[in-house]
Every structure is written in structure tokens, then in C-alpha cells.
Amino acid sequence: VARTVAVAELIEQARAGKPRAVARLISLVEDARPELREVAAALAPLTGRATVIGLTGSPGVGKSTTTSGLVSAFRAQGKRVGVLAVDPSSPFSGGALLGDRVRMQDHATDSGVFIRSMATRGHLGGLSWATPQALRVLDAAGFDVVLIETVGVGQSEIDVVSLADSTLVLLAPGMGDGIQAAKAGILEVADVFCVNKADRDGADQVVRDLKHMISLGRRGSGPAWRVPVVPTVASRGEGLIDVVDALGEHRAWMSEHGELERRRAHRAVTEIEAIAVTAVRARLGDLHGTDSLAQLGKRVATGELDPYTAADTLIHNLT
Ligand SMILES: Nc1nc2c(ncn2[C@@H]2O[C@H](COP(=O)(O)OP(=O)(O)O)[C@@H](O)[C@H]2O)c(=O)[nH]1
Ligand SMILES: [Mg+2]
Secondary structure (H helix, E strand, O other), X not given: OHHHHHHHHHHHHHHOOOHHHHHHHHHHHHOOOOOHHHHHHHHHHHOOOOEEEEEEEOOOOOHHHHHHHHHHHHXXXXXXXXXXXXXXXXXXXXXXXXXXXXXXXHHHOOOOEEEEEOOOOOOOOOOOOOHHHHHHHHHHOOOOEEEEEEEOOOOHHHHHHHHOOEEEEEEOOOOXXXXXXXXXXXXXXXXXXXXXXXXXOOHHHHHHHHHHHHHHHXXXXXXXXXXXXXXXXXXXXXXXXXXXXXXXXXXXXXXXXXXXXXXXXXXXXXXXXXXXXXXHHHHHHHOOHHHOHHHHHHHHHOOOOOHHHHHHHHHHHHO
8 A cells, every 4th residue: 555655656746847756667667666567557547648759870870969959949948858768878878978968967957857768678679678668657747758769770760660759860971871771771760850960071962862762762642741851960959940840740740640649559559569478478487387388399399299289288378
């Protein structure tokens, strides 16, 4: 009973803007503490308000600098902003250049900003498995905008897409990004492109290449969102208002076309699936005796049993 009170109180304090309560709630879910389910149930009716923006791109392209600039831009609009950084090299997780850290410290003293690095990389690809739950905490705590920064390697940009309402993909000149973008299927995941480091040679060419690829990539007969390409110099704060505008337009477009609901339902499906698969895997490990995974494995290895029958036996024994 005492625990119930504590959770309710924590949530109340988090909603009142107390950063320590927000941090404690995220720790609760991140550490998968026994209170996790109670927290999840209490948060559910409070969620669905926050605008979730994912940022992805190669290391060094300027994600953290852009994130910091976007925080300032949204704060100027009076919005409360949460940041989840899922990047081992991120300033928020300590691998920072001094300048970046100093920049983020401006926000650290602002109670309208909450920054958290999701330290652990989970088994579900690039994003920590706790990231969706941390997102729920920030949403329920009343943050108007949540920015999720993740380094664009392998699976993580896909993961961030499944979490975000809008995904911002950053490229920069001189990084071979244009070609990589096409290869990595990054074209499909971007709702808005930033060509950062537009103060450098070759930025115009990257913008042209991207626009060309976008025009080629158009498919389907339904109403299509025309992905904007925004040049930025994040280190000087240039172009970030244009990014905010582009994100606003994307959101309006999604609302108009039912895309926001579709994405959020998809997000929930991914989340439920991950939780269910984790639970199933844990229960598989709990099976003992002749029908344990280990014993079935031995029988399949010797040819006594086929793997499909073995899998059916496992699933049957779970229920
Ligand atoms: N010239 C230039 N440098 C930038 C720009 N934006 C960021 N940087 C620098 O690029 C480096 C990497 O930036 P960071 O935001 O940490 O990249 P991340 O790894 O994608 O998060 C830092 O030294 C930044 O100061 C820009 O628009 N122009
Ligand atoms: Mg970074």
C-alpha cells in the first residue's frame, strides 16, 4: 500500500514539473523494478499529448548540436521539452566535447527541460528497450515535445521511426551521406531532412541530390508527404526555426490524413510485441524437464524430433 502511494505521489510531482520525480520514474522503468507495471498502468491515461520527434544520422553529423538548438527553439515557444539521448557518444551520456556539454548546461538549469541519456543498449536493436517507457513518463509528466536522439547505425534509425511521430534525418556534406542515405533506406524513414554544416562546401550539392532522390522515390497513389530538405548550421543556430516549421507542417499533414493515429497505433503494436516476446522468452527459460528448451534441443540435434514439432511443444507448454 505504501508503494502505491509513492508511485501516485511521484507521478503527481512529475506532472508538477519536479525533475527529480521524473528522473525517479524513468529509473523505475529502466531498471524494470517491481513497480514497473503499476507505473505503466498509472501513466497510460495521462499519455498521448506529447509530440515525439526522432533525430537520427551518422556520428558527428550534428545531432546533439541540433537537439540543443531545437530545445531552445521550442522553449522560445513556451513549450516544455524532454530529451532522450540513445547514443553512447552523445554529450548527454558523457562522451562530450566540452563545448557541447557547456551548451547543454544552459538547459540543465531550465526546469522546462529534462534531459536523460538511455545508457543501456537493449536486446531489441539499437534503442534501449526502456526508451518507449521513458517516453511514456515524459509524455505523462506533461512535456509538450520529446526529442529522441539516436545514432544512425544499423537498426536504430528504424527503431526511432517506430517511436517517433516525426523523424528528422541529418546529413552533412563531405560524409558520403547522400549515397549512404539511398543505400540505408534512410530516404524512407525521413519525414524531414536536415543538411547540417551548410557552412561547408558541398552542402548545396547534398540538398540537390536529396531533392532529386526524393522526387524519384515518390510512390503510391495516396496523398504523399513531400519530404522537405532544410539546410542548417546547427552550431550557429541557423535554420533551426525552419526545421521547427517543417516539423509543424508534417504534424499538421499527419493529423489531416490520419497518419498520426496510424503511427501511434503502430508504435503501440511494436511496444506490446516487444513486451510479449520478452515475457515469452523468460517463460521458455523457466520450463524444466523433458519439455525444456535444452532437452528438446538435444532431441532435435539427434534427429529424433523436427524443430517445428519441438517449437509447437514449447508453445503448447507455455499456456
Ligand atoms: N561547421 C559546422 N560544425 C558543426 C555544425 N553542427 C555541429 N557541428 C560540430 O560538429 C561536431 C559534432 O556535432 P554533434 O552535435 O556532437 O554530432 P552528433 O554526433 O551527431 O551528435 C561538433 O564539433 C559540433 O560543434 C555545423 O552546422 N557546422
Ligand atoms: Mg550526439
